[in-house]
Structures are given as C-alpha cells and as structure tokens.
Amino acid sequence: MATDSIASLNDILQKDEGALLQAWVDNQVNAPTFRPDRTSRQELMDHCRRFLTLMRDAARSGEQDIMSPPWAGVRQMLDDLSVSRAQQGFSPSETASFIFSLKQPLFDRLQKALGQAEAVTRLWPANLMLDRLGLYTTEVFQRGREQVIIRQQQELMELSTPVVTLWEGVLALPLIGTLDSARTQVVMENLLQRIVDSGAAIAVIDITGVPTVDTVTAQHLLKTVAAARLMGADCIISGIRPQIAQTIVHLGVELGAVITKATLSDAFAIALKRLGLGVQKVSAAPRRRDDDGAGSRAAGEHGEG
C-alpha cells in the first residue's frame, strides 16, 4: 500500500508537474508567511522546481524513508534552503511552510487521480513523508541558527577581553558582561600572557561591568587571582558595587587575602604606592594646554621613595 502511494505520487509528479508547481508557488505567495522583502516569486519558483525534480527522482526509487540514500539530493537541497533562510532571518514556520504548503495542491491531485475512497488510505504515507520533510527542514533551520549564535559568541569572547596598561608595571583588565567558565579561561590566558610580556608586577581586575556575581563567578575571579599570584604578580579586584559587596558576603564567598577596592582609581593608587610612585599636583592652576602631559609625568618623576 505504501509503495502504491509512492507510485501514484510519482505519477502525479511526472504528469502534472507544471500545474502542481504553479499551484504550489501560488499557495506560498498568497500565504501570510510569504516574505516579499526577502525572496521573490521567481526565486521561489526556482526552488520549488528544483525540489519537485529532486523529489521525483527520489520517489522513483520507491524508497519512503527520507533519510535513505535516494533522498540525499532532496535533503541536500533542504539543507541549503533552510540554512540560507536562517541566515536571512526567516522564522521557523516561514521556512517549514515551504514543505507544508505543498500538501494541499499535491493531495488535491492525488485525490482526483485515485478517487475518494482509495485516496484516504493512500494519502497517509505521502502525508507522513511530507511531515517528515517539513520537520527535517525545521531541524536544519534550527541548526543553522545555532551556528550563527555560536559564531557570535566566539566573536564576542574575542572582542570583550582587553588588557590595558595603566602604567609601566600596572595592568588593568576591565571585565564587561557575565563571567562563565569559557570566558574566564580566555580572560585568564590573556592576562597571564600580558603579565609575562610586560613584566607587570600588579594587575587590577575591574568588575564594574560585571552585572552579577554569584559563587561561580567569584570562584572564577579567585582562580584568576591565584594564577596571577603563582606567576609572581599581585592582583587587585576593583569596581565592586555596593550590591555586589552585599551578595559576596551573603553567599559566604571567602575572598581571603585578595585586595579589593571600590573603584579603579583606588586600586591604581594602591598599585602606584606598591611601586614606590605617587601622583602629585604640580601647580595650583594648571594651564589647559599642557595639563595632560605634565600631570601624568608627575607620577613618575616625583614619586620615587
């Protein structure tokens, strides 16, 4: 019975392809899910024609399982279609309707060819097969979207962990966003490598941009501090907001000997003091012009001792 169904499907596809294609495309263009801004009727027509050709070839083999080798061409075409639609920003239902909109025109023709009574039983396998093809499309669509997300995550991770030099021997690591294990790893590696490269003795980790600190985040921070200490650099954690201080205490996180400061400037002051440097006011009313140069040079020149 199932093979019969495929055989009659094959007949329809062979005899009536032109009209079926027309009806199918019309169906899609008139449906609310049609996106004239993303795809044209002509493009859709091409896709549909290719799909019908591939499906006819696959159905000729008599095989019903869409995961079997004869259906590879159909699957490949759906893969390409779904992934490209996922990247263009189609929704899952807009993508899956490509297959589901074929049902009505195809079943109309099957029914006409087979007669009312026989059609009911013979439609079932074809129906199942189209359902599976539709689900397959959705699955591939989802996978395509996931790939986009993964790529974006990687890009974000590379972007968001700069290590800046505040002064000779003082590094700062302004953290922005949630700290998960993967990011901590990148952050830690970046920081430690920069410590080696620059020979910095002090690193300031600024967590002003970290929205929440839970036990896991705190653990990651402590790991980073411990690793930097093993390399011979001291770490100061700065930018702790009042709410975060409360959370840390409520969670019972033990920060141990880690130096913590409320602001980056406090941490910088401590770092300069450790290096035997200091910032000094050079004149009562600094002129605007050379304010910058003179002000920052003061730290190096007047601080010794």
Next chain:
Amino acid sequence: MERIPILKMGEYLLVTIQIDMHDRLAMSLQDDLTSRIVSARAKGVLIDISALEMVDSFIGRMFGDIAAMSRVLDAETVVVGMRPAVAITLVELGLSLPGVRTALNIERGMELLRGLISARGADAGSA
C-alpha cells in the same frame, strides 16, 4: 641518574629546573636541597621554573613542600618564572600554593628574597 644542579650564591641557593620533572627527580631534589640548605647555611632559596612546561599535582605539591621544609630550616623560598599554562594548570588542580612566594623573573625574585631576609634580620635585631 640525572640530577638538578643547586648553585650557591652567597647566602642564597639557586635551583634552575630545565628539564621535565618526574617524581623520582622531585624527591631527589627535595633531599639534595634540604641537605644543601643545612650545609651551606643558606638564608634563601630561589627556584627558577621558567623552562618547566608541564606540572602535575605531585610536582605542584613538591613546591609547597620545599617551601615549607626550607622555612623549617630557616630559609625563605621564592619560585620564579612560572609559565601561564603552568599557573592555570596548578590553579585548576586546586593547588594555589598559599605558602609559596612567587616572582615574575630571577631579578624580581632576588629582590624579594633580599627584602624578606633583611626584614627578618631587622625583626631579629629588634627582638
């Protein structure tokens, strides 16, 4: 059997680990170093591990042990030149070596040792 050389520089001992450590080598280093601290009356030990690329928990613990043993023998220990990968590994192994002093390179380590020993001398003098 291969051994790790221990160099004497004044009142300091200098240990440079330039080959991958295995357990037996670590044990013999412990033996050699402790007896050398006593015989040389060393006040400070500097261990340079900048060439060490791999550590396991045993080697990691050895550094802690050596530091503790030296302290018992009245010498300060500084471990210098740890590579980032080694530091990350040790932290991931849960060995943050709380009793070990560290420095970025030999120069800084020597400075730290001098500071520690002179501070200790001052303490002993005032007491």
